[in-house]
Amino acid sequence: GAVVSQHPSRVICKSGTSVKIECRSLDFQATTMFWYRQFPKKSLMLMATSNEGSKATYEQGVEKDKFLINHASLTLSTLTVTSAHPEDSSFYICSASDSPNYEQYFGPGTRLTVT
């Protein structure tokens, strides 16, 4: 099946710094990539959708200037958490889809801890 990787799997950073998370589709071209956030014992919440070469579409309540998304190629999307604060600590998960197949393949997630 399709494989999606994320890097890093775990990151700890200090408050005020920025963190970049990479999402790669390893064996298919992902025209659409999605970024989710999951707090402990909660379900996944969609943050934004990105299409290759286009600006990301953010869900209501997600600050686009704080969560920068770049989908520069068909196999790579990045999420940068700028000026991170402890409340940004969460499990960030990406997924990828090769439209028009609507199955989404998920990455293993990145656990961000902001101290």
Add this chain to the structure above:
Amino acid sequence: DAKTTQPPSMDCAEGRAANLPCNHSTISGNEYVYWYRQIHSQGPQYIIHGLKNNETNEMASLIITEDRKSSTLILPHATLRDTAVYYCIVLNAGNMLTFGGGTRLMVKP
């Protein structure tokens, strides 16, 4: 997208079939039923999806009622590694996946 209702938790004995129900009474004719699962601290894993007919793959079977208002995911021989949160999602072509609370399945020895 149609809203889904799932029991918050279920137990299943190892080796027995796990039957996970999902209600989606407001589903419309062109909406698919998708099932994903999430093992602790991992990304969700696609299991199966269907529109009208029952579906089976190497992981599970999906039984959709004739009126499409509910469905059941069947894991025929549950193992301890099937312990996870199972999400039933209904979506239209082009729509985003919206994760609800899911069912926390605990497979016990």
